[in-house]
Amino acid sequence: MKILHVCAVGFTVKNLLKPQINYFLSKGLSVEVACSPGLEVEQLQQQGYIIHTIQTERRIDPVSNLSSVYQLAQLMRERHYDLVHVHTPIAAVLGRIAAKLAGVKRIIYTAHGFPFHDQSSKSQYRFYFNVEKFSALLTDLILSQSYEDVIKAQKSGLCPPEKIRYLGNGVDIDRFNRDRLNTAEQAQLRASLGIPNTANLIVGTIGRLTRKKGSEYLIEAAAKLLTQFPNLHILVIGGQLNTDPEPFQLELVERIQKLGIENHVTLTGYREDTPELLGLLDIFTLPTFTHEGLPRSILEAMSMSLPVVATDIRGCREAIVHEETGLIIPPQNSEKLAEALSKLLSNQDLRQAYGKAGRKRVEAEYDERIVFERLQTAYKDLDVWPK
Template structure:
């Protein structure tokens, strides 16, 4: 049976969707991807994945959006997919409309955080809710990465409750395991990242360089922390995509230089060795204030026995248990962020306790195998047969 996954950019396919796609391929399904072309497209194709390059803007633009719907509908109609599975806000709306036009029998939507949330303006909230409610009529199943979105959707009457299911988010607990780190490699990696030898405490964050991911607040917090922790170093892991609606890279660098802390901050750019980089950290933080589903970066950090400081927003507050696996702080508040980080920076025993509790929580609730099993169950209820005996390893680097 043939499945099409649709998302806005190939980076999303590479970083977020690939584990599920690999699993579905191993169960003897034909799985293809449709997204805007980028640097990851060639890499995915070289590994054997079928990627259809269709331009999908990450903003509302009538002419461009209509063109995307037309091209997606043509692709879906020509390939006669048994199920279309959509992701990311704009692509999810356009993809569902296209799938309906093309006559697809099964349409599934994974919400990586509903686009309306408690930090939206009233106008934004009403608009995005109305759009989501309308396209929910043509959606067979809506999968949520967190429980809070399900409760919100039911409370607001977004769709019939039998269309809503919890999928969750997960991490490869084998790959993200501190015991797999090689001390000599870690030492070399530290040098390669130009982390000063004097740095004895390291904080890190992961995410695209957009304003809403909150790295600017981390930089402000760092400046506040340095008088107390002069040997502190910060790693900002991630890059800026050309399609990002709110580019932030230049502004972030300017902020770092304005505060005079460039010797204490490293912008790593895009990295593939995330477990190893996380292995260098003492604390992980995600000061985001955007619409998160259940941030995988937090789960990966917890899997690596790191304490986490996260903001009090949907998804983050579900993953991090306050004063058990980390600390929760108000969003867009560098003072409160600095205070929480200072608590952990000054207490190694507390860092270890939170980190160990985080790893236990990941093993119990956020192993990606649990997500795969839920997804398989949802697909089977929609009439998509998965071969549980198959061990299809046709994809390179599977």
């Protein structure tokens, strides 16, 4: 069986798709990828992954988009794939059109959160819904990371009910396990990041530095909290992609400086040691306010036995059980974020209770092996699995 994954950038392959690619490679399947060129792609190619570089914009650009469709279709005809599996909004549409033109036997789309959602304007919602509805006609099966999107698709008539099913999201619960941490190495990591010795409470977040991830609300909340918790430190894990349509890092740095809290904030940039970084935290937060499926960062934090504060949007409210594994707050509200963080910062026993419950929830619901098995079942149901 020969599979081609299509997405926009190597970041997606490296940080989201690599575990499932490895799983199916271990099963003896042929798995390749098509995405835009970049540093992550070069690194993955050096590791032996087969990646075809086709420039795929993350925005609507008719000339570039048509070029991507042409090149993708040409690749698919030449390589004779049994299955094309598409990801990320723009690439998923272009990949499905190309696969249909190339006569690929089966087409699957993983919806990492539909681009229409309850935070969309009416015009945005209508546009993206219609694009997704058209694309669904070209798709044999849609796999959703969230139950909410499954229900929405079925109720709205996006596609026939049997064409969409729940996939979920998962993490490596062995790698993301607090018991693996080494105390001396954690102390060295903390020192290397320049976190002051006086910082006895650390709140962190993970995500690309885009406006929609809501890191500015965390910075504003931190400024409010420093009077009550003068030794608080904020760890922002993640960087900014060159391809991000809304670069935000400079604006975030300026905001930190304007609030005068530079000594209380560390921006780590992109890192490979996420479990160890999470191990430094007392609380994890994801103040995102828009396009999410089921955030892996939340699952990683829960797997590391951390309490989580996140916003009342799709995916976040599904992963977190309010007042059991964490707290759910309104989006784009630094005041409510500060209140929730204050509640947890003031109560170590509550933090530990939420963290313990979060770990148990991840073990039961979000072990990545469960997701791999669901995906394997989907492939078999489409009759493309080798006999």
